[in-house]
Amino acid sequence: MQVALAQLDIQFGNPDENYRQIETAVTRAAEQAVDVIVLPEMWNTGYALTRLSALADLNGERTQKVLSQLAKRFKVNIVGGSVAVERDGDYYNEMLVLNRQGELFSRYDKVHRFGLMAEDRYITAGKAKNVFPIDEVPAMGVICYDIRFPEWLRIQAAQGPEVIFVSAEWPTVRLPQWRILLQARAIENQAFVVAVNRVGSDPDNSFGGQSLVIDPLGQIVAEAEDHPQILTAHLDLTQVTQVRGEIPVFADRRPELYR
Numbered sequence: 001m002q003v004a005l006a007q008l009d010i011q012f013g014n015p016d017e018n019y020r021q022i023e024t025a026v027t028r029a030a031e032q033a034v035d036v037i038v039l040p041e042m043w044n045t046g047y048a049l050t051r052l053s054a055l056a057d058l059n060g061e062r063t064q065k066v067l068s069q070l071a072k073r074f075k076v077n078i079v080g081g082s083v084a085v086e087r088d089g090d091y092y093n094e095m096l097v098l099n100r101q102g103e104l105f106s107r108y109d110k111v112h113r114f115g116l117m118a119e120d121r122y123i124t125a126g127k128a129k130n131v132f133p134i135d136e137v138p139a140m141g142v143i144c145y146d147i148r149f150p151e152w153l154r155i156q157a158a159q160g161p162e163v164i165f166v167s168a169e170w171p172t173v174r175l176p177q178w179r180i181l182l183q184a185r186a187i188e189n190q191a192f193v194v195a196v197n198r199v200g201s202d203p204d205n206s207f208g209g210q211s212l213v214i215d216p217l218g219q220i221v222a223e224a225e226d227h228p229q230i231l232t233a234h235l236d237l238t239q240v241t242q243v244r245g246e247i248p249v250f251a252d253r254r255p256e257l258y259r
């Protein structure tokens with residue numbers, strides 16, 4: 001599986017500009033003949049949470065339309081990062097996943113709200129899992145702060161995902177933790193981790209990129225720098241079978257004790 005991670009500088013509170021840059025980024029990534037393009041978190045608005053009533057995408061319709069057209073045009077799967085969405089008067093931090101035919105495969109609302117960036121005041125938490133196939137490869141997706149909750153990833157990873165997609169706006173100041181958390185999630189779940197962060201800054205935080213692709217042993221396969229870029233990597237999925245075969249962590253679990 002060939003993946004492209006679109007590490008972008010999201011324009012704070014400026015959806016029109018952000019939809020434009022997503023089109024450019026997906027077009028550039030697709031030129032590299034990849035199977036999946038992965039986008040960062042909250043890429044339509046950034047963390048302009050106090051202005052969501054004016055800025056959030058109503059029912060995710062604009063995002064779905066734009067990503068569906070791009071997926072169809074380039075015959076590529078898109079893990080659509082996340083966008084601020086309004087549904088029935090509530091606001092969600094939502095990931096949309098589309099297949100090569102432009103069909104919506106999965107919708108996921110971020111489950112764990114990050115209080116340090118005021119999500120608990122403005123965003124409604126999701127409660128549904130996000131496991132989906134990418135060209136028949138089992139995969140899953142989570143959003144940013146969710147990676148601090150190994151139990152949430154585990155309960156989904158136990159269904160067999162070989163690739164864990166992560167979309168984030170992870171501030172520079174905590175990037176050392178970003179790396180370790182992602183490596184741990186890869187090792188414990190014996191899966192590839194494909195994690196996209198943003199760059200640039202908003203009024204409260206700066207974001208240092210370091211998007212990462214990590215193999216099931218926790219080794220870094222590819223790593224972005226601190227500027228906008230399209231990072232590509234090849235995932236050799238036979239590694240997942242090999243690692244799970246050598247140390248059968250999932251078969252050795254004792255879930256009856258974990259309550």
Ligand SMILES: O=C(O)CCC(=O)C(=O)O
Pocket residue numbers: 114117143144145146148169170171174
């Ligand atoms: O957990 C962290 O340190 C960062 C989380 C975050 O920035 C987010 O969920 O948006």
